[in-house]
Amino acid sequence: MTGCEEPDRTVFSPKGEAGEGSLDVIMLSIYIMTFVVAVVLAIFIYVLIRYRQKPGDNSIPKQVEGSMKLEMLWTVIPIILLAILAVPTLTHTFSLAEEAPKDEDPLRVKVTAHQYWWEFEYPDLGIKTAQQLHIPTDEKVYLELTSDDVIHAFWVPELAGKQDLNPGSTNKMWIDADEPGTYEGRCAELCGAGHALMNFQVVAQEKEDFDKWVEKRKNPSSEPKTAEQKAGKEVFTQNCMSCHAIDGTQMKTKGEKAPNLTGFAERNKIAGLLENNDENLEKWMKHPEQVKPGTYMPSFDFLSDEDMDNLKAYLQSLE
Ligand code: HEC
Ligand SMILES: [Cu+2]
Known part of the structure; x- marks a missing residue:
């Protein structure tokens, strides 16, 4: 409560x-x-x-056993x-x-x-x-x-x-x-x-x-437009597609073992938890285990800053 x-x-x-x-x-x-x-x-x-002992009265009350x-x-x-x-x-x-x-x-x-x-x-x-x-x-x-x-x-x-x-x-x-x-x-x-x-x-x-x-x-706009988003899609294809699916592009993988990221930019939370903004997205991708202990999403702290920025631009363009 x-x-x-x-x-x-x-x-x-x-x-x-x-x-x-x-x-x-x-x-x-x-x-x-x-x-x-x-x-x-x-x-x-x-x-x-009502039944407490009265001063001066030391008698034992009537003993009763079992009352139907x-x-x-x-x-x-x-x-x-x-x-x-x-x-x-x-x-x-x-x-x-x-x-x-x-x-x-x-x-x-x-x-x-x-x-x-x-x-x-x-x-x-x-x-x-x-x-x-x-x-x-x-x-x-x-x-x-x-x-x-x-x-x-x-x-x-x-x-x-x-x-x-x-x-x-x-x-x-x-x-x-x-x-x-x-x-x-x-x-x-x-x-x-x-x-x-x-x-x-x-x-x-x-x-x-x-x-x-x-x-x-049903008709997601997931084609990257800017150069940054295009580069981000590359990084995504190399690192993330084995687990994550995004519909509406050629990359329809099985992606059953991780959240489908179609329309990700429209979610107001990341992983159901963090406010959806660039800072938190980077925090999640670099160290998901620090955000959600035990999570099966691996850490991507090895990506360069540039890759990371492109990736964020791409993910935040998925509507
Ligand atoms: C080994 C499989 C795997 C790989 C590879 C992987 N992820 Fe994940 N990802 C997951 C899982 C599992 C979750 C769900 C985590 C949770 O909430 O417990 C997740 C969650 C996410 C979320 C939050 C989704 C949501 O619905 O809020 C984002 C964003 C994300 N991953 C991005 C990426 C990016 C970007 C890459 C590549 C750099 C990547 N992931 C690579 C397994 C993976
Ligand atoms: Cu549970």
Whole structure:
């Protein structure tokens, strides 16, 4: 409850139907627990005062063993309270895993977690991206979640509850946002050295803006224009292409083991973490392990300053 760095980025300020449903369940359990604590405390204080030893009275109170009435009472009341809690909790949890409706052609996204980054694929749109999941507002987006290595968990506190991503199987959930904005996401399952920094963002956009983003992503402008960018592409081809893919150029590699860098200039964070600017980009490329311990991106501190500058110019031209 108190662990989030920004005060309103929590489950207590939901920005969509899924998040609101979760908050309702959380509040119901808080009310029930508050009620139980209050009743128990009241009885406790009453008993402390009412039955404490009176001055001059050393008699031993009447000894009672086993009371059918009390035993029944404190067994039945918790059962009733748990039943009141269980019904909405289960209903909500199962509704979050609801299947995408076949007839309506909903937006589906395949989410694959990797140590320590996120891959987002839109199978019906033919788009692949990383670290930032774009979604349209006011629409349920159906996620199919899986992992490439160990168990991770997908969590965007403002939008929905947590869901595990397991290697070799697929879990389903839907999310929705009713306001445009950038929502912070975290990996919520200890997955290795870089776990605490395995951040991502959900970028919710009005439907038109989202459609524009899709168009742009389908026809990315990744041809270098300036001399610097051209030289940067060379450096990229030699050093980075074995892992990273950029669509829209000839260099369509497998690139499954590292984030797809198409449209990189438009991401507002690098590796889900650092503000996207030239300084941080250089810091990341030179010493990624200092930014995110355990990361599988190798260090490129051996590149000359000129190569580095060209590379930055090229990457920041990818729209
Ligand atoms: C051995 C494979 C590998 C090579 C080679 C490699 N990278 Fe990476 N790169 C990765 C991985 C894995 C990540 C994800 C790191 C993470 O977030 O844990 C990454 C992340 C990045 C990111 C952040 C992406 C994002 O979505 O925010 C950038 C930028 C990047 N690499 C640039 C480069 C450049 C430039 C080169 C060449 C100089 C390069 N990489 C070479 C594996 C590689
Ligand atoms: Cu993880």
